[in-house]
Amino acid sequence: MNAEQSRKAIVLAAIWTTLVLVPYWMVPLGGYTALATRVLVLGLAAMSVNFLLGFTGVLSFGHAAYFGLGAYGAGLTLKFLALSTPLALVAGTLLGGLCGAILGTLIVRRRGVYFAMVTIAFGQVFYYIAFQWSSLTGGDDGLRGFSRQPIDFGLFKLDILSSANNFYFFVLFCFALVVGAMGFILRSPFGRTMIAIRENERRSRFLGIPVERHIWIAFTLSCFFMGFAGALYALVNNFADPRGLHYSQSGDFVMMAVMGGMRSFWGPLLGAAVFVVLQDYLSSITVNWMSFVGLLFVLVVLFFPRGLLGFIQRSKA
Amino acid sequence: MNVLEINNVTKRFGNLVAVRDVSLSVAKGELCAIIGPNGAGKTTFFNLISGFFPPTSGAIMFDGRDITKLSTHQRVTLGMARTFQITEIFPELTVFENVRIAAEVAGGYRLRPWINRSEQANIHARVEETLKLVSLETKTDRLVGELAHGDQRAAEIAMALALKPHLLLLDEPTAGMGDQETYHITQLIRRLHRDSNYTIVLIEHDMRVVFHLADRICVLDQGKMLAQGTPTEIAANETVQAAYLGNAA
Numbered sequence: 319m320n321a322e323q324s325r326k327a328i329v330l331a332a333i334w335t336t337l338v339l340v341p342y343w344m345v346p347l348g349g350y351t352a353l354a355t356r357v358l359v360l361g362l363a364a365m366s367v368n369f370l371l372g373f374t375g376v377l378s379f380g381h382a383a384y385f386g387l388g389a390y391g392a393g394l395t396l397k398f399l400a401l402s403t404p405l406a407l408v409a410g411t412l413l414g415g416l417c418g419a420i421l422g423t424l425i426v427r428r429r430g431v432y433f434a435m436v437t438i439a440f441g442q443v444f445y446y447i448a449f450q451w452s453s454l455t456g457g458d459d460g461l462r463g464f465s466r467q468p469i470d471f472g473l474f475k476l477d478i479l480s481s482a483n484n485f486y487f488f489v490l491f492c493f494a495l496v497v498g499a500m501g502f503i504l505r506s507p508f509g510r511t512m513i514a515i516r517e518n519e520r521r522s523r524f525l526g527i528p529v530e531r532h533i534w535i536a537f538t539l540s541c542f543f544m545g546f547a548g549a550l551y552a553l554v555n556n557f558a559d560p561r562g563l564h565y566s567q568s569g570d571f572v573m574m575a576v577m578g579g580m581r582s583f584w585g586p587l588l589g590a591a592v593f594v595v596l597q598d599y600l601s602s603i604t605v606n607w608m609s610f611v612g613l614l615f616v617l618v619v620l621f622f623p624r625g626l627l628g629f630i631q632r633s634k635a
Numbered sequence: 636m637n638v639l640e641i642n643n644v645t646k647r648f649g650n651l652v653a654v655r656d657v658s659l660s661v662a663k664g665e666l667c668a669i670i671g672p673n674g675a676g677k678t679t680f681f682n683l684i685s686g687f688f689p690p691t692s693g694a695i696m697f698d699g700r701d702i703t704k705l706s707t708h709q710r711v712t713l714g715m716a717r718t719f720q721i722t723e724i725f726p727e728l729t730v731f732e733n734v735r736i737a738a739e740v741a742g743g744y745r746l747r748p749w750i751n752r753s754e755q756a757n758i759h760a761r762v763e764e765t766l767k768l769v770s771l772e773t774k775t776d777r778l779v780g781e782l783a784h785g786d787q788r789a790a791e792i793a794m795a796l797a798l799k800p801h802l803l804l805l806d807e808p809t810a811g812m813g814d815q816e817t818y819h820i821t822q823l824i825r826r827l828h829r830d831s832n833y834t835i836v837l838i839e840h841d842m843r844v845v846f847h848l849a850d851r852i853c854v855l856d857q858g859k860m861l862a863q864g865t866p867t868e869i870a871a872n873e874t875v876q877a878a879y880l881g882n883a884a
Contacts, residue, residue: 502748502749503748506747506748506749506750507739507740507744507745507746507747507750508745508746508747508748510732510735510736510739511736511739511740511745513725513728513736514725514736517725517726517727517728518723518724518725518726520719520723521723521724521725521794523707523708523711524685524707524708524711524716524717524723525711525736525737525740525794525798526708526711526712526740526741526745526798527708527740527745528706528708529708532745535746
């Protein structure tokens with residue numbers, strides 16, 4: 319193992335140790351475990367957006383649609399189909415992912431601003447469906463009347479409803495699975511073609527990579543990850559909100575990714591942590607909390623174009 | 636057998652005819668240079684061969700197969716590789732990573748979510764061998780974007796070679812280079828042609844390079860094929876001299 323590899327292993331161990339020990343350090347610092355759960359879920363969503371933005375180089379401004387679809391998929395499953403948390407997660411992931419896969423075939427032909435515009439347009443379609451179809455989705459009030467269920471392991475049941483710590487560890491386990499999958503893909507030959515497309519689309523084409531097909535696969539994978547994050551979010555809140563599908567929510571995810579550092583794998587998680595903690599703290603002081611988050615975003619973009627994590631990594635190097 | 640066979644290809648952009656009824660055959664192992672004044676249609680002709688856009692009329696055969704309607708990446712998969720007038724590389728990746736992507740795609744791994752140790756070892760060996768061929772073996776860990784222009788060009792050629800092409804298209808390989816770098820790239824192309832027996836078509840402005848390397852020279856002027864022949868024939872051709880060469884040869 320060379321120095322670079324051992325440094326990476328140490329950083330990775332530090333990140334996971336910090337995450338696993340959250341319930342023990344968060345409370346003494348004045349936080350609460352549920353806040354960390356939100357960071358994990360929104361961080362996972364921001365990392366899914368970044369899978370596309372940071373590693374394939376295409377900006378989707380409508381990814382909240384697949385996040386929201388995941389949330390509604392999970393909520394509707396718990397409310398109408400079966401009282402099963404794993405089934406709700408699977409249903410949410412499939413709903414978000416499959417819708418992404420289908421719409422992706424139309425979206426990937428566009429580039430740059432046009433790509434972003436088309437993603438917004440399709441995203442808004444889902445927002446208005448959720449908003450208007452009150453009988454199924456609860457309309458503007460959101461989908462209520464369901465709650466996450468204990469996980470049945472046969473021998474024992476894991477109570478994730480009343481125990482905030484149990485639920486945090488459950489979400490962390492889910493988070494680890496998906497983040498592991500993302501990392502695995504990014505280190506594979508396919509992941510390297512994604513980076514090739516980000517770096518130089520023309521060169522990629524002239525290396526024999528069918529660029530549109532690869533962007534479609536990356537888009538679809540990112541929608542599945544997004545759907546999964548959305549399903550988890552429905553479990554966090556026991557509620558699915560139509561505003562979770564709105565393009566402003568997509569904007570928040572992009573903001574988290576850019577603020578944290580879109581060229582780094584963990585950057586969006588840091589971005590989400592900053593965003594969620596600031597939101598939690600500032601919104602108790604002022605209703606204009608978003609102005610402060612916005613100001614921070616502008617400062618980061620102006621002075622740390624590689625994001626907070628990019629800045630930290632660079633100043634170490 | 637001819638590797639490349641172009642029959643009466645024409646490309647129009649609106650009223651402009653960029654390439655007019657051009658035919659060309661390139662035999663296996665041959666090095667064919669395309670020359671002509673600026674705006675003669677050389678790069679458009681290259682774009683037609685590599686599938687950047689389709690011809691208005693005419694047909695292009697590659698290894699005996701009609702590829703006129705195939706997309707760029709399909710042509711690459713069949714064994715055609717190309718470099719550009721302005722170097723097209725992955726600037727934020729290392730030399731090794733640049734060539735590894737090419738080698739993995741050529742190895743058929745581009746959709747694979749994993750790669751096992753022996754496959755990885757093969758790819759690494761292939762990348763190192765290719766980098767040695769273009770004399771970049773000491774710079775494998777450098778970011779390509781930070782290399783000198785000549786080395787970036789060599790890295791781009793290495794990426795093309797890692798695809799194991801049957802045909803190498805080089806668009807002005809010495810463009811923007813000083814004498815020293817031009818010399819190195821010329822020697823490299825010569826080695827690829829003479830020692831490794833690559834079939835090469837290149838566009839070049841520098842007549843010293845062209846006459847030093849080419850088995851055959853094609854002269855394009857205003858989209859038309861003005862003349863084809865060996866370097867000696869072209870140097871002696873009066874029409875070519877009048878149109879383009881002047882006293883350079």
